[in-house]
Amino acid sequence: MISFQLEIVTPTKILDEGQVEYVRCPGLDGSFGVLAKHREAVFGLGVGEIKVTQNGKDHYLATSGGFAEVSKEKMELLLETYERAEEIDTSRAEAALQRAQERKEAKHIDAARNEVSFLRALNRLKVAKR
Amino acid sequence: MAKLKNIRNRIKSVKSIQKVTKAMKMVAAAKMRRAQEHMEEARPYANRLSNVINHLLPDVDRDLLELLDVREINRVGYVVVTSDRGMAGSFNANVLKVAQSEIDAIGKENVDVFCIGKKTRDYFKKRDYNIIESHTDFWNELNYSHAINIGAGVISHFTHKNVEEIHVVYNEFVNVAAQNVRSEVLLPLVFEAEKVQTVGRLFEPNKEDIIKSLIPRHLNIQMWKYLLESYASEHAARMLAMENATDNAQEMIKDLTLQFNKVRQAAITTEMLEIVSGAEALQN
Numbered sequence: 001m002i003s004f005q006l007e008i009v010t011p012t013k014i015l016d017e018g019q020v021e022y023v024r025c026p027g028l029d030g031s032f033g034v035l036a037k038h039r040e041a042v043f044g045l046g047v048g049e050i051k052v053t054q055n056g057k058d059h060y061l062a063t064s065g066g067f068a069e070v071s072k073e074k075m076e077l078l079l080e081t082y083e084r085a086e087e088i089d090t091s092r093a094e095a096a097l098q099r100a101q102e103r104k105e106a107k108h109i110d111a112a113r114n115e116v117s118f119l120r121a122l123n124r125l126k127v128a129k130r
Numbered sequence: 131m132a133k134l135k136n137i138r139n140r141i142k143s144v145k146s147i148q149k150v151t152k153a154m155k156m157v158a159a160a161k162m163r164r165a166q167e168h169m170e171e172a173r174p175y176a177n178r179l180s181n182v183i184n185h186l187l188p189d190v191d192r193d194l195l196e197l198l199d200v201r202e203i204n205r206v207g208y209v210v211v212t213s214d215r216g217m218a219g220s221f222n223a224n225v226l227k228v229a230q231s232e233i234d235a236i237g238k239e240n241v242d243v244f245c246i247g248k249k250t251r252d253y254f255k256k257r258d259y260n261i262i263e264s265h266t267d268f269w270n271e272l273n274y275s276h277a278i279n280i281g282a283g284v285i286s287h288f289t290h291k292n293v294e295e296i297h298v299v300y301n302e303f304v305n306v307a308a309q310n311v312r313s314e315v316l317l318p319l320v321f322e323a324e325k326v327q328t329v330g331r332l333f334e335p336n337k338e339d340i341i342k343s344l345i346p347r348h349l350n351i352q353m354w355k356y357l358l359e360s361y362a363s364e365h366a367a368r369m370l371a372m373e374n375a376t377d378n379a380q381e382m383i384k385d386l387t388l389q390f391n392k393v394r395q396a397a398i399t400t401e402m403l404e405i406v407s408g409a410e411a412l413q414n
Contacts (some may be wrong), residue, residue, distance in 0.1 A: 011175045011274050011351055013170065028343060029335045041332035042182065044340035063182060064278075067182060080347050081274065087406055110286050 002036035006052065007076035008081050022053035023075060025068055034068075034075055043068040047119050049127045050077070062127035064120050065085040088128040097121035134397065137390045141383060148379035154217070155372035158365040162306070167364035169303075172358070176351045180321075183348060186333075186341045187321055191268035194338055196289050197345050200318050205240050207262070208233055208291040209284060209316065210254070211300035211356055212247035213364040214269050221301060222249040224311045229299040232313060234261070242293055243395065244284060246357070262287060272361060277354035284353070285346055288317045300356045301363035307370065309363035319345065 003019035024033045026048025045068055050061040066079040100118035104111075165350055192198055210229045212222045226249070233241045238259060245251040245264040254261055262284045263289050296317035302310040333340060 009175050009178060011172045011277075012391060013171055014174055020318055027334060032334070040330060040334055041334060042186075042340060043334045044343045046343065048254065065343060066347065069178075069182070076178075077184075078175060080278065084234050113282050113286055116282075 004036040004038075006077070007074060008077045008079060008082060010079050017052065020052050020054045020055070021056075022051075023077075024051040025077070026050070026063070026065075034070060038075075039068050039071045040072065041068075043070075045077075045079070047116070047123050049123065049130075060127050061130040062088060062124045064067050064123075083124065083127070085127050085130045088124050090125060093121050093128065094123040098127065134393050137386055137393060138246050141386045141390065142240065144382050144386065148376055150397035151260045151372045151375040151379065155369050155376065157373060158355070160367040160368060162362050164391065165358050165365065166303075169355070169358050169362065172351065176355070179344065179348055179351060183341060183344055184321065186337050190337050190341050193377040195342065197285065197317060197349065198321065201294040203291045203294040204413070205242065206236055207244060207284065207287055207296040207298065207317075209241045209244040209246060209280075209298045209300075209356075209385050210250045211298065211360040212249040212253075214248040214266055214359070216249070217373040218364055218368040221309065221364055222247075224309075225299055225301055226253050228248065228311045228313060228364060230257075232297070232299070242287065244259075244287075246280065246282070246360075267362075269361060273358065274350075274354060277357055278350050280357075281350040284316070285349060298356055301367075303359045303362040303366065306366045309367055316349070318395060343373060 001021045003021050006017040006020045006023060008015040008017060011090055015085065022033060024031055025043065026046050026107075028046050031048065032043065044080055045063065045065045047064050050063055052059045052061065061081045062081075062085070063079045064081045069076045071115070077079040096117060100121060103114045104118075133390065148338050166281040175310060208229060210225060212225050218221060223365070229250075230253075233243070242262045243250075243252060243254050243259050244262055245266075248266045251261070251266055255364060264282075265276070265280055284296055287293060297313055298316045299313045302312045
């Protein structure tokens with residue numbers, strides 16, 4: 001399979017992932033896949049999991065979103081947060097999920113903001129189980 | 131004789147204080163370096179993010195973007211960034227002085243305060259200002275999620291139309307010896323739109339939605355920058371304060387040692403005088 005260069009840029013580091021064959025990302029309105037020789041594009045990303053296929057092996061990452069830029073030479077993922085499936089602290093994610101669930105009952109707190117933390121925690125748990 | 135012992139005790143205690151200040155200086159130096167590294171690391175992400183936003187902005191209807199929305203000003207939000215601890219010279223006092231004078235100029239009752247760091251919280255709580263959120267005790271394990279968290283609170287306060295403007299007062303890190311108090315307008319965001327070619331590129335799902343999801347993220351990285359600047363400044367200020375304290379202790383030890391020797395010499399002289407005069411008395 002033809003491969004292409006993947007780079008991940010976060011606020012705390014730049015990761016050169018090397019040559020990969022396939023990337024699946026959580027777009028703002030549904031997930032999409034990118035293969036080599038994709039047309040130049042910018043994608044908005046939401047909360048979800050990213051699947052990267054490298055040397056025939058699949059890796060999973062959890063992210064809270066950002067954007068993806070595909071150019072002729074490479075694909076760049078700008079992610080606000082980023083965790084590999086094996087690095088996720090499940091007990092912390094579970095605690096966050098529970099907290100968000102409890103808060104759903106409370107009136108005084110910002111519902112939209114709570115919803116986002118709820119989704120984020122759910123997503124991290126999902127990716128961790130991969 | 132009692133005086134001699136007193137001086138010796140004081141020298142001992144000054145020496146142990148000096149040890150502490152020396153250690154604190156080293157710790158501050160290490161933490162400052164870490165903050166500087168974080169600032170370096172955040173730059174590529176911040177640059178690329180604002181690049182994309184600048185690319186997209188000319189093609190998007192600004193009225194759709196509520197974080198760029200300039201409204202008539204009734205109430206103002208202030209984010210004031212200080213540390214949790216003192217012992218850093220005038221680091222916190224400078225920020226608080228600027229923040230308070232700006233807030234009082236607008237009128238205390240028209241300002242909502244977001245307190246970052248214990249020093250801000252204590253200061254404004256005591257003076258009975260209108261505090262919306264306080265974030266304390268996170269500096270030691272500072273990471274990006276704190277910036278996201280603080281950013282979310284500020285954004286929702288603005289989009290719920292509680293305030294029409296958000297200002298940030300913080301210490302900017304110039305270099306190790308200089309920190310500058312800065313007051314900036316965070317919201318509404320100002321972007322100078324530039325016309326750039328984006329032909330041939332695909333935007334998925336569309337430019338509006340991309341930019342809408344990216345602008346809050348831009349704000350978060352901005353908040354991260356403020357936190358890091360303040361963190362680096364705090365430790366630079368503490369480094370300097372501790373260096374001065376160490377020097378002062380050194381000076382004190384020198385003075386006390388001199389005094390100690392003088393008193394000791396005086397004691398010896400008195401003792402000898404007693405012996406000599408005693409011997410003389412016997413001869414006579």
